[in-house]
Amino acid sequence: MKKSNIIMLIAALFPLALFIFPLWNITLEAPQYPIPLGMNIYINDFVDANPFDIKNINLMNHYVGMKYIPEAIPEFKIFPAGIIISSLIGLLIAFKGNYKWFLGWFILMVVLSAAGIYDFYIWEHDYGHDLDPKAIMKFTNPDGTVMGFQPPLFGTKHILNFTAHSYPRLGAFFLGLGIATSLLAYYVGLKVHKKTLKV
Template identity: 35%
Template sequence: MTNKLSKFGMWLMIAAAVLTVISAFIPLWRIDLQAPQYPEGLVLLIGGTSGISGDIIPINDLNHYVGMEKIFPENFWEFQALPYILCGFALLFLVSALIRSKKLTYGSFGLFVIFGILSFVDFYYWTYNYGHNLDPSAPIQVPGMAYQPPILGYKKLLNFEAFSWPDTGGYLLVGAGVLVALVVFYELGVFDKLFKKKTKTA
């Protein structure tokens, strides 16, 4: 078994690098808020060169009434660091492809998985603190009410409907991860083994 990445794997890694570098400069995630008083809705965008962006001013105005902390983009260093981290992964994928190294490909895939897990843990931690650490002197207080937005999917928050899902960059990043995973499985011979088993069974 050769330690050199196949041409198929090489091209997929290059494609993954392209998707990853594009995702570094556009929003990865979005939280949409809908309510009767905001017929056009409000949106909070996470990722991209701004780190965190969208309708921050009206969202901060709403936060004031229920005692939630205001959002200041400069306070979210992890979101501001995302473009650099993703560009680093893109470079890692590209180098893996150009030198056709299986070991570097496997290593970059492992790091990418760890990065994804840690990112969601950090996102959950932020949303939890954001929705639970409320100002006791807020104008509007609902006993037992917390305002943690959903990590993924839908949640009702008073008269607001909150939707959390990937933005364009998030889909591109997932696509990059799928491509790298395909390369790893292909180079490890997983698909060949599955195909042989099916052939024997038939």
């Protein structure tokens, strides 16, 4: 097996780490919580960072009219299938394809990842802005509009007396590593191809 194909084989396996490690983490810090509340987002589940964190977040958010964090969302079925299929395609390309196909897989994974990030943003926006008008507590912006409680997509954001942090976890890094490695496989294969043409 060519060196570029071996690299592509490794690249196709990296995304499968999403079934082991969390993809993202959201943490909420506030004076009334000595231990910050948080949740890890896996490719197929929401998981407490500490025992009962999601329950406490739901109870707290209920007062301002936010929806409960569900036990499952449609993406928890779509994303795992997408990762398995894309990894299988990557493995097939590694065994049967050439460097041009490696670039195709790289582009596919970039597009799928961008779509996943956009979907996550839409979910966060709905979660933070689609509030129950009958909520116990209501907050408004200086201009009189209803205040939203959307956590940041990436980074840190202050929401009332909370500081929300949103950052990728190990699963996201493995996914990014797989995508980057496929690009490396393409360049290694391209370099060999150019040398062959000169001979």
